[in-house]
Amino acid sequence: TDRSAQQRPIVLVGLMGVGKSTVGRRLAGRLRLPFVDADTAIEEAAGMTVAEIFERFGEPYFRDGERRVIARLMDGRPKVIATGGGAFINDDTRALILATSTAIWLHAHPDVLAERVGRRDTRPLLRGRNPRQVLSELATVRNPIYAEAHIHITSNKSPHDTTVNAILQAIG
Numbered sequence: 001t002d003r004s005a006q007q008r009p010i011v012l013v014g015l016m017g018v019g020k021s022t023v024g025r026r027l028a029g030r031l032r033l034p035f036v037d038a039d040t041a042i043e044e045a046a047g048m049t050v051a052e053i054f055e056r057f058g059e060p061y062f063r064d065g066e067r068r069v070i071a072r073l074m075d076g077r078p079k080v081i082a083t084g085g086g087a088f089i090n091d092d093t094r095a096l097i098l099a100t101s102t103a104i105w106l107h108a109h110p111d112v113l114a115e116r117v118g119r120r121d122t123r124p125l126l127r128g129r130n131p132r133q134v135l136s137e138l139a140t141v142r143n144p145i146y147a148e149a150h151i152h153i154t155s156n157k158s159p160h161d162t163t164v165n166a167i168l169q170a171i172g
């Protein structure tokens with residue numbers, strides 16, 4: 001199949017720890033497309049880390065900046081974009097992603113996610129809390145929403161390269 005026919009950006013969505021950035025970077029390499037990590041783009045635009053934005057301005061402010069940065073990333077040359085776990089949960093950001101990209105949900109069991117983020121994660125939603133419990137609660141609330149993505153890929157235990165191959169197969 002002709003992958004150059006892939007016009008839309010590819011946007012990876014899913015919970016923290018599922019491997020969106022690692023998988024996205026490798027997927028972009030295989031497709032010879034640029035890769036952009038949306039959280040990194042937000043940090044560059046704000047001149048602050050995601051944790052600092054949450055701390056100083058709160059989550060709603062972060063979500064608004066996140067939507068604007070993702071909207072900007074959708075323009076221009078097609079690329080692979082890894083989003084922060086909450087981006088697709090925001091109604092406006094999700095509508096934008098669904099309308100303009102191929103949205104891929106990377107899905108894994110909360111036990112697998114907790115193992116991948118480790119015990120001392122600095123993400124604002126996990127810091128000082130039990131990651132396994134938070135991730136399990138977030139999965140309950142968010143999975144039905146992530147399920148609106150165009151393509152679903154499970155990455156339980158599998159190495160990231162296996163996940164990349166599954167995506168390549170799914171997008172043909």
Ligand code: S3P
Nearest residue numbers: 015016017083084085086123124
């Ligand atoms: C968040 C996920 C994080 C980051 C922020 C909020 C979330 O991104 O955007 O901490 O709400 O799930 P990752 O999924 O890249 O960790």
